[in-house]
Amino acid sequence: MTLALPASAAKPFTEGLVTITLDDGWATQFSLARPELNARNIPATYGLVTLAIAEGWGGYMTLAQAQTLVAEGNDIASHTLTHPDLTTLSPTQLVAELQGSRAWLESALGLPAVPNLVVPYGLQNAPVLDVIRQYYASSRTVNAGRNFRDTVIYELRANDVARSVPVSTVQGWVDQAIAEKSWLILVFHEFTNGTPTRDTEYVTSDFEAILDHVQTSGVRTVTLSEGLALTERRTHPDLTAGFFVYTDGLQNGFANWSWADHSLDETNVVHAGTSAIRFEPDTWNGLMFHHPGLDLSQYESIRLWVHGGTVGGQAVRLVLHDGAQVLGSIRLDTALGGAIAPGTWQQVTIPLANMGASTGTLQDIYFQDDSGTDQPVMYLDDVVLLPN
Ligand SMILES: [Zn+2]
Known part of the structure; x- marks a missing residue:
């Protein structure tokens, strides 16, 4: 027997999906997270702050490392030039952050297109979204939750895995995505083999435990681009039912x-x-x-x-x-x-x-x-x- 879903129900995928996103372009993503992902054949999406790489800011990846990520088959998203709160910028600054970062990634990494944006701090409002829509095909926030086939792809939800989030909590999210055939996007920042000193640092062995759970659960792992291709690519909400x-x-x-x-x-x-x-x-x-x-x-x-x-x-x-x-x-x-x-x-x-x-x-x-x-x-x- 199948129960009819209410008209309001979100549309499930054919199976649960998990995406690993790594924000900002920290060097420890390359040195500590990347080997664990590669060992398990899990491609990830790296949201890069482009000026940090272009100008060689301390603690960030080098250009050669970013090029290696591409060569190894990972997905690259823009995370703007300088990681500002986009809602505070002038129109000129906003366009520079969105257009400039995308153009730099395409040129420096030899990519035909970088269509997806990771929004700094997840902060976007209606006027900012109007401009994002001009330069990008999607936008990922840090609003917690899961995504479905009919999720508006300029409001992609993602669960931030900060220092305080236990492995068991993340494992529960993965199991939920499998059960409801939704798309779970996880966000990581920095990694450490010692004791985290910042809320954005995650212990590498805990990251390994999460990846092991992803593997043993059999859930399908996709990059941000691959996940988006499985959606309806809905860019605006459907208002017919409210x-x-x-x-x-x-x-x-x-x-x-x-x-x-x-x-x-x-x-x-x-x-x-x-x-x-x-x-x-x-x-x-x-x-x-x-x-x-x-x-x-x-x-x-x-x-x-x-x-x-x-x-x-x-x-x-x-x-x-x-x-x-x-x-x-x-x-x-x-x-x-x-x-x-x-x-x-x-x-x-x-x-x-x-x-x-x-x-x-x-x-x-x-x-x-x-x-x-x-x-x-x-x-x-x-x-x-x-x-x-
Ligand atoms: Zn960020």
Whole structure:
């Protein structure tokens, strides 16, 4: 028996995929990570900061080493000229960073094309994305999560493997990608054989353990370019069914900036699909889902499912924010016309006009405790913005 997936479900690949990306072009990637990858025949994608290599900055690879990576069959992505926060640049600087780095890589490494961008710090907003689309075919962020065939390829998600991330956590991500046939992109920075002194350093033997798990699990390893070729190459979200904020995970470029006690992978209380959001709304804490920027005037309402847990009656406020000010807000019980019910899912469709939010650039969606006290756990699922 097969269960029909909801229309909102992300489209799986034919099998799980894992990509190893190595950011910035650190010398230890060449000296410590590359031998382990080569020993296992796993090609990786290196996102290079081009001026660091061109000018021989300390701690970075040499040009000859970068050329060796290419000769050994690895994938190269641009990581800009100087690794700035792209959202702070003038238009001229932005074009220089995007166009100049790509041109240098193609010339210095003899590559016919370098179509993919790794965004410094994962920071891109709507105006920056407009320019990225002119120079690149895809853009990889550091928003955590998995990618699917219909993921927008200018908002590729990737899980950062910082010093504090245990091997077992990464192994769990790999197993999840296999189970749901999604595409997991891992991000590494520097490597060390000793004790990490920076959050961006990872212990080489732990990296080996991750690669061993990748191999023994049998998951398919792909470079960024190879993974992209298996997608629908969707460059913009499909709005016909609405713009999804959350289905079985955050969608469409939304990143999790929540600070409340919560999980985006609740599997016991689920409205549809495999996961829901568990949220404990205490003392003004909140869920916060951040987006590079959406034109609110394209949307008429926001629809979601809410479950009050075992107790119900939570005081929670939905807030739409543009990063500087509140665009509109409403209490969920007000929108429901009564208290959040315990033990059951309720759908609520909230016209943006009822929140006072008809125009503006939406960057943040909050579900925030509105009581200032300790409230019981509740659940949310299938949050979608419905177009006009
Ligand atoms: Zn970087």
